[in-house]
Amino acid sequence: MSSRRLLLAANWKMNPPPASALQAAMGDHSANPYHPHSDIDVVVFPTFLDLHKTVAAGLVSGGQYGRPENAGAYSGDISMAMLKTAGCRYVLCGHSERRENHNESDADVAAQAVAGLEQKIHPIICIGETLEERDKGHAESVVKKQLNALPLESDITIAYEPVWAIGTGKTASAAQAQGMHAFIRSLLPKDRQEKTRILYGGSVKADNAEELLSQPDIDGALIGGASLRPEEFGEIVKAGEKITQK
Numbered sequence: 001m002s003s004r005r006l007l008l009a010a011n012w013k014m015n016p017p018p019a020s021a022l023q024a025a026m027g028d029h030s031a032n033p034y035h036p037h038s039d040i041d042v043v044v045f046p047t048f049l050d051l052h053k054t055v056a057a058g059l060v061s062g063g064q065y066g067r068p069e070n071a072g073a074y075s076g077d078i079s080m081a082m083l084k085t086a087g088c089r090y091v092l093c094g095h096s097e098r099r100e101n102h103n104e105s106d107a108d109v110a111a112q113a114v115a116g117l118e119q120k121i122h123p124i125i126c127i128g129e130t131l132e133e134r135d136k137g138h139a140e141s142v143v144k145k146q147l148n149a150l151p152l153e154s155d156i157t158i159a160y161e162p163v164w165a166i167g168t169g170k171t172a173s174a175a176q177a178q179g180m181h182a183f184i185r186s187l188l189p190k191d192r193q194e195k196t197r198i199l200y201g202g203s204v205k206a207d208n209a210e211e212l213l214s215q216p217d218i219d220g221a222l223i224g225g226a227s228l229r230p231e232e233f234g235e236i237v238k239a240g241e242k243i244t245q246k
Contacts, residue, residue, distance in 0.1 A: 004197050005222035006040040006131035006213065006240045007157065009124060010227030011064065011092065011201075017046050020230045022057045032060055033234035039244045041220070042237065043090050043124075045228075048078050053086035062090030062124070065080065065098060068115035080112070084119040091116045091198075092222075093125045096163045106149040117154055124157045124222065125150055126201065127184075131164035140183055153189050156195045159222045160184060165202030172202060174211045204237035213243050 012018075021044065021078055023035040034044055035058060045062045046054050054061040066080040066088075083091055093116065094109030113123040127146040129139040143160070150156070160180055162172050172180070181198050200212055201222030212218055220240070226232045 002052075002194075002216060002219065004195070004243055007197055007199060007239060008040060008240055009043045009045065009062070009090070009092075009199065009201075009220070009222045010034065010233060011045045011095070011222055011224050012047070012050075012228060013064070013097075013224060014047060015228055017044070017050050017054060018228055018230050019122075021059065022053055024057075026074075029079065030073035031060045033230065033237040036060055037102075037237065037241070040237070040240045043161065045090070045092055051083075051086050051088065060090070061088055062092060062121075063088050064092050064095070064110060066116060066121070068111045069203065080115040080119045080121060083116075084121055088121055090122045092159075093123045095126045096128060096161055096166055099126075106146055107165050109146075110149040110151065113154075113156060114151055117156070122155070122157065124159050124199065125164050126159045126161050126180045126222070128161040128163050134162070138195060139180070142158075143180065143184060144187060147184065152187075152196075154193060155195075157199060157219075158184060159199040159201050161222060170203060171208055171212075172200075174215055174225070177194060177212055178215035178217055204236065206232045206239070209236040210239040210242065213240055 043060045045064050063083040067077040069082040093112040098104050118122040129142040133142050163217050165171050178198050197219035197221040199222050201216050204221040204223045204225045229239045
């Protein structure tokens, strides 16, 4: 078992928080899987409008995006500095949906990560290939290019999300995911290889979480749809705790 602490990130995307997520933990954190746990890290990523609610509820919270500039004429955007003021401890950088829908380049994503670090916000940086790129045998070269732009010498988290497995119901096999995670780890600076967490994101569910999280180079998961269902997310948390306690 790796010494790296498992991290489960609930990305709620453009959805309101599950009602139960904002309820008090009542001393038993297992009763509310979104609250902090002793054995693993759990982080929620609500919309900007709901951040104050999750922070007030005692949830470890992050922004789904943050602009590098502290302020300026950037209508509709939120800066990393604003996220910090709102109580964010994490930020997602370069999620595939933002790369596609907002045309975020590798350089844009790297700038976000650096700005997050400057604000003492921990970046979870998303990388991954499309189905077309995988079918052409370019998966590793795409991922390597995305990694090359990043501040890999810093304390960051990488989230490998095969684009073809996001919201499609398709999931990379445990062997496929482990193979890519091991490849990513091999590209990190030597002194960061054993310290940097690499998460898997791509249709993680209760029925595949334990197998995925058991892989030696998979240090957690970035969870989308399943994180909006408290009972299922709770099962994923239990799978993580089970692995940690082995």
